[in-house]
Amino acid sequence: MADRKLFLGARLKRLRRELTLTQTAMAADLGVSPSYLNHIERNQRPVSAQLLLKLAETYDVDLRALGQAGEAGEAEIAEALSDPLFKGSAPPRHEILQLIDEAPGMADAFLRLYRAYAERRTRDRIDAERGGGVGDHTPADWVREFVQFRRNHFPELDRLGEALHEALAGDPAGPESFEAAARARLKTRHDLSVRTMPAEVMVEWTRRFDPHRRRLLLSETLGPSSRAFALAYQLAQVEHAAEINAMVEAASPPDDPSARLLKVSLTNTLAAAILMPYAPFHRLAEETGYDLGRLQARFGVSFEQAAHRLTTLSRPSARGVPFFLMRVDQAGNVSKRFASEAFPFARFGGACPRWRLHSAFRTPGRIVTQIIETPDGGRWFTLSRTVDRQGRDAFTEGQDLAIGLGCELKHAHRLVHARGLDLRNPDVTPIGPACRLCERHPCAERAAPPVDHALAVDDWAKSVSPYPFSRA
DSSP states (O other): OOTOOOOHHHHHHHHHHHTTHHHHHHHHHTTTTHHHHHHHHHTTTOOHHHHHHHHHHOOOOHHHHHHHHHHHHHHHHHHHSSSSSGTTOOOOOOOOOHHOOOOOOOOHHHHHHHHHHHHHHHHHHHHHHHOOOOOOOHHHHHHHHHHHHHOOHHHOOOOOOOOHHHTTTTOOHHHHHHHHHHHHHHHHHHHEEEEOHHHHHHHTOOOOEEETTTEEEETTOOOOOHHHHHHHHHHHHSSHEEEEEEEHHHHSSHHHHHHHHHHHHHHHHHHHHHHSSSHHHHHHHHHHSSSSHHHHHHHOOOOOHHHHTTTTEETTTTOOOEEEEEEEEOOOOOOEEEEESSSSSSSTTTTOOOOOOEEEEEGGGGEEEEEETTTTOOOEEEEEEEOOOOTTTTTTOOOOOOEEEEEGGGGGOOOOOGGGGOOOOOEEEOSSSSGGGOOOOOTTTSSOHHHHHHHSSOTTOOOOOSBBBOOO
């Protein structure tokens, strides 16, 4: 491996374009000639160790990421190609890698087109079941696509969050001290007071800002971690509105509702960065084996807040384990879906009853681990736990949402939650996408026949599956 020649022309060219540099400018930064850099970008010369070190020093590049063959892009494209739409015509792996390396723009365009198609197909199916017409692309759909395109990583917000956290309290010291410091800063710097109000006064709101009286009103139903997050959100709004507005404008949302929802999403991201600043959060995560309990205790946040933050650790110089996250209710509706790399389930996936995310409601408040295998052969370590919903009413049960957090099995040895498991010869549960698109057979949990196969009903025999089908 040490003697292997590295031809990284496409990735070096992509990095240069991301930095908006000309070949001449980058060559000057690296202390090489433009013609030498041109040869490297055309894969006519390998990249030397000295040049790799210079790249890391000059542009804060993670050499592991630069030296890899685009695993994230490969996984995302392979995920899309696992759709039955491409059955029999999916390209081999070397062609996918060639596309990622030599035409990353086309790879991104393919993913955008496929995701738009998948979203449209889902909406059409829902509308057909309702007996209605075809719906429009919603603001929530657009924002979800934008966040995932950025892989849920916004370094500019992480930097702002670290600076504001340091100005407030320095080292993390729990929600009580953060809350006191945040209240004081809001009052002294912005003449903004904070009041906790009865639930019957707040009615549907858990947090509401009154700009005329300069008051932030918080519902008494909020726990300490939710109260701290509400204060961090307000600080993000009043101190960094200009930066957030500029990011929204640069994203070019298609309409005003999408712009407003994106602004809320980015403000939430900044609030999380204030409560859980990148460097200390990442450091503690690595030191403790991504122990969610320790992260909650140190930063005074909820399980969901800590789990969500883990999906954002993609700083090139300090990358975390690439996690995905999904949140569902007891009916299986997905209300959150984030990933720092490719999501292991295609857009139509995540609803398989074999995944213990859906059975976490049987053991409220306990972490349940599982190793699952997706139809493409990918293996993932997952942990699931129930959480409470904000703003519960008389009709809402406690622990009525479930969080599923996971990563590729190759990263599981770094997690405290995977200790004691045989990761080399694991007990694996095969799962699939939604039943109508799943080709696993037989399956006792199948709730609907697959759309691309004919039923194979035999009145002389009974299958474990309610809908046996022909695999021809």
